[in-house]
Structures are given as C-alpha cells and as structure tokens.
Amino acid sequence: MSSVSAPLHAGPSQPLRFGIVLLPNFTLTAFSGFVDLLRLASDDGDQSRPVRCSWTIVAESLVPIRASCGIQVAPWVTFDEAGAFDYVLVVGGLLHSGPSASEATLRFIRKAASTSATLVGICTGAFALARAGVMEGYRICVSWFHYWDFVERYPAIPEASLIADRLFVIDRRRITCSGGRASIDVAAAILLRHFDASIVQKAQRILIVDDAQRGSAPQPYPSGLDPTSHPKVRRAVLVMEQHIGQPLPLAELARRLDMSVRQLERLFSAQTGKSPNVYGRQMRVRMAAWMLTGSDKTVSDIAMSCGFSDASHLGREFRKEFNESPSAYRLTRSRSHEAGWQGV
Incomplete structure (x- = not known):
C-alpha cells in the first residue's frame, strides 16, 4: 500500500506535487480556481502541461464525486494507489447535505499529517481536517458563514484558534482557507514559496485576477x-x-x-x-x-x-x-x- 511521504524539493526534474481530495458536495469554484492557477503556472506557452506542478485527484474509489452544483468529477487514483505529495488539498462545500468525509478519507488525511506534507483545507475542508484530528495547536481559517457550525461540531478546539475574519491562514504545515475565490489566493501564496513571482503573476493575469490577496485581507x-x-x-x-x-x-x-x-x-x-x-x-x-x-x-x-x-x-x-x-x-x-x- 502506497503512502503519502515527505515533500521533495520542486525543481526541473521534480514538479511540485498536489494530491486533491474532493469531499461530497464540494464547491466547484474553490476547486477549479485552485487547480487553474496550478495549471497556468505549471507550464509556459499555454500548453497546460504539468511541468512545474502536478496534481492528482485521489479518493476512496473511482466513483465520480458530485459537486454542490451537480457537476461530477471522477477521481484519478484511489488512496491505496496514491503516490507521494508535497501538498494534500481537501476541498469541502455544503455542510448539511449528504454524507461527510468517509473514514477512509480521514485515515488518508491522518497518514498525510504524519509526514512532512502540508495539509490544505479549502472551504469546509477545514472541518474534515479538524475531524481527522490533525489541527491541534494550529490556527484555523473558516468562513464567517460557517463559524458557529465549526464551534458546535468541534467544541474541544479553542475559539481563540479560529480565524473567521481573514481570507486564509498559513500556520506551518497547515493552510486553511475560507473558500470561493480565495482559493486562487491560496494557490498563489503556495506557489510563491517555490517559484519566481513572475510565473505566478503571469498565471493570475491569464485568469484576469488582480495580484494575490494576502491572508490578512478581510473576508467580504x-x-x-x-x-x-x-x-x-x-x-x-x-x-x-x-x-x-x-x-x-x-x-x-x-x-x-x-x-x-x-x-x-x-x-x-x-x-x-x-x-x-x-x-x-x-x-x-x-x-x-x-x-x-x-x-x-x-x-x-x-x-x-x-x-x-x-x-x-x-x-x-x-x-x-x-x-x-x-x-x-x-x-x-x-x-x-x-x-x-x-x-x-
């Protein structure tokens, strides 16, 4: 059984590797915005080749996962087949409709947390990270809209560690984001850790997005x-x-x-x-x-x-x-x- 291992340095021979976990009823905008910035920053000449970055959609099975808008996305590999990742991205969405993260998904998140991979919770993906028990001692960004939902579900997590007035929070090997368009800002912040700013800015211009918002920027x-x-x-x-x-x-x-x-x-x-x-x-x-x-x-x-x-x-x-x-x-x-x- 393959496992998520520690990240390797991203370079010409080794692209930055992203494993993407889509939760049931995930938000399509949050997913597509993040991936599109990866795609545009990954290669030159509008080829969309995974040169600087690679991304893989992983899940418990290969059964398509339904977004909150009804569009379905098929995973590429199962958790058992997944290779090593530098970043494991968990994309959530609707909280009160249908099943939440499965036990297999939570096990995969915990396995990733046991390595040097950085875990990224987008939208209500932060809920899944908390449920997996991998957010103790970390600050957590949640949408102001779901703040009280989080407090009610995870009373053991101190309210002082919850951040609901900012777009995203980077706290060591945990990154959490309020969702929506802010997922593009998170992708940019991650890529700026590894690549020249001109590469990231080019991708943003193609998406007709202004310069990346800082995590300290307020939510709408x-x-x-x-x-x-x-x-x-x-x-x-x-x-x-x-x-x-x-x-x-x-x-x-x-x-x-x-x-x-x-x-x-x-x-x-x-x-x-x-x-x-x-x-x-x-x-x-x-x-x-x-x-x-x-x-x-x-x-x-x-x-x-x-x-x-x-x-x-x-x-x-x-x-x-x-x-x-x-x-x-x-x-x-x-x-x-x-x-x-x-x-x-």
Missing part, C-alpha cells in the same frame, strides 16, 4: 457596511457578528485586531460615526428584529441569542432603535406579511 464585508470602509473596521464587524450571542469585551476585540482600544475607537468613529460598542449593540438589535420575523423563538430566547441579559434588556434597546417593543414589532410585521400574501 458584512451587509450594511460600506465596502470602502477601513479593512480593520470590516474585520472588527465580522468578529462582532461571529460573537453576536456573547459579545467580546472591547479590549479583546482590539487585541484580535492588533490595535489598542483607543485606536479602535478612533477608527470606528471616523469610519462609521459610532463607537464600537454602539455599533455592536445596534447590530445585535437588528439581528433580534430579523429573528422576531423569521423565527418562532420567544422574545426571551431571542434576547439570549443576541447577547442581551434578558427580554427586558432587549426591550429597552429595541425601543431606542424601532420606537416599539419587540412583541409589537413582531405582530406588525406578521400582519404586513400576511396582507402581502393575500394580495398576490
């Missing part, structure tokens, strides 16, 4: 925030959203952004006209308003979910924002919704 801004806002403010708001049920103290928020509390307050005031605390409180009130019309939870439950001490606390803040109580807000919006349907 939350709704309601001006996209021109300072990156630190955008990252702060993302962190606030991730902790909406248990708001972080201002000092902790500033620490996560490598700023002083005073710097954060000044920047927030200049960018939003509000202090971080006021902005965060209004965000939690808006989330409560959405839950009042989009769920059957009680006002007390919604208050706790949105970081308020009790229903009375929520009620006081809610009236400041909407000039009515949470119960009246829910009743009014429910009637408007029913009237709208009756008029269809």
Whole structure:
C-alpha cells in the first residue's frame, strides 16, 4: 500500500506535487480556481502541461464525486494507489447535505499529517481536517458563514484558534482557507514559496485576477457596511457578528485586531460615526428584529441569542432603535406579511 511521504524539493526534474481530495458536495469554484492557477503556472506557452506542478485527484474509489452544483468529477487514483505529495488539498462545500468525509478519507488525511506534507483545507475542508484530528495547536481559517457550525461540531478546539475574519491562514504545515475565490489566493501564496513571482503573476493575469490577496485581507464585508470602509473596521464587524450571542469585551476585540482600544475607537468613529460598542449593540438589535420575523423563538430566547441579559434588556434597546417593543414589532410585521400574501 502506497503512502503519502515527505515533500521533495520542486525543481526541473521534480514538479511540485498536489494530491486533491474532493469531499461530497464540494464547491466547484474553490476547486477549479485552485487547480487553474496550478495549471497556468505549471507550464509556459499555454500548453497546460504539468511541468512545474502536478496534481492528482485521489479518493476512496473511482466513483465520480458530485459537486454542490451537480457537476461530477471522477477521481484519478484511489488512496491505496496514491503516490507521494508535497501538498494534500481537501476541498469541502455544503455542510448539511449528504454524507461527510468517509473514514477512509480521514485515515488518508491522518497518514498525510504524519509526514512532512502540508495539509490544505479549502472551504469546509477545514472541518474534515479538524475531524481527522490533525489541527491541534494550529490556527484555523473558516468562513464567517460557517463559524458557529465549526464551534458546535468541534467544541474541544479553542475559539481563540479560529480565524473567521481573514481570507486564509498559513500556520506551518497547515493552510486553511475560507473558500470561493480565495482559493486562487491560496494557490498563489503556495506557489510563491517555490517559484519566481513572475510565473505566478503571469498565471493570475491569464485568469484576469488582480495580484494575490494576502491572508490578512478581510473576508467580504458584512451587509450594511460600506465596502470602502477601513479593512480593520470590516474585520472588527465580522468578529462582532461571529460573537453576536456573547459579545467580546472591547479590549479583546482590539487585541484580535492588533490595535489598542483607543485606536479602535478612533477608527470606528471616523469610519462609521459610532463607537464600537454602539455599533455592536445596534447590530445585535437588528439581528433580534430579523429573528422576531423569521423565527418562532420567544422574545426571551431571542434576547439570549443576541447577547442581551434578558427580554427586558432587549426591550429597552429595541425601543431606542424601532420606537416599539419587540412583541409589537413582531405582530406588525406578521400582519404586513400576511396582507402581502393575500394580495398576490
């Protein structure tokens, strides 16, 4: 039985080797973006030959794997037949649809982790790495959209090690990425470790992609925030959203952004006209308003979910924002919704 072995130096006689594991319902964009950058950087003259890089799709069997969009991709070799890789890429996608990583897949990931190969989790591929038990002591990048899913599934992993306000994180022999277009940035970051920058830049230009985004770049801004806002403010708001049920103290928020509390307050005031605390409180009130019309939870439950001490606390803040109580807000919006349907 072949095994994943330590990486060799990538050179003219030895291409950089990538083993790609596609999980059920993987995201096609994340997969194709990564591979296309490898393809374009691998060879000159638009030949797409695997000269500088080689890539192999590996799986438990050769049965085609379905992407979340329905397109199927057939593996090239099985885990038992796989050779040595420098990087093992695990591409995930939908979390709540169909089976997750199989036991054979988890064994393959653990085998790779026991060597000098670098493991790369793209999109929810980071979930599979965590489930395989190979992320202890490493920082993990997850999409802000799946942050609480990760916390619920892997409570033993400290929340302090989760990064959901950046595009990707490189931590020694573990690389994790929020997914989507950021997979191209991860591919570029990896290739820049081994090849001249001009080779990577050429591939990016062919894909009509700007220069690679750094891992410290923020994930896409939350709704309601001006996209021109300072990156630190955008990252702060993302962190606030991730902790909406248990708001972080201002000092902790500033620490996560490598700023002083005073710097954060000044920047927030200049960018939003509000202090971080006021902005965060209004965000939690808006989330409560959405839950009042989009769920059957009680006002007390919604208050706790949105970081308020009790229903009375929520009620006081809610009236400041909407000039009515949470119960009246829910009743009014429910009637408007029913009237709208009756008029269809």
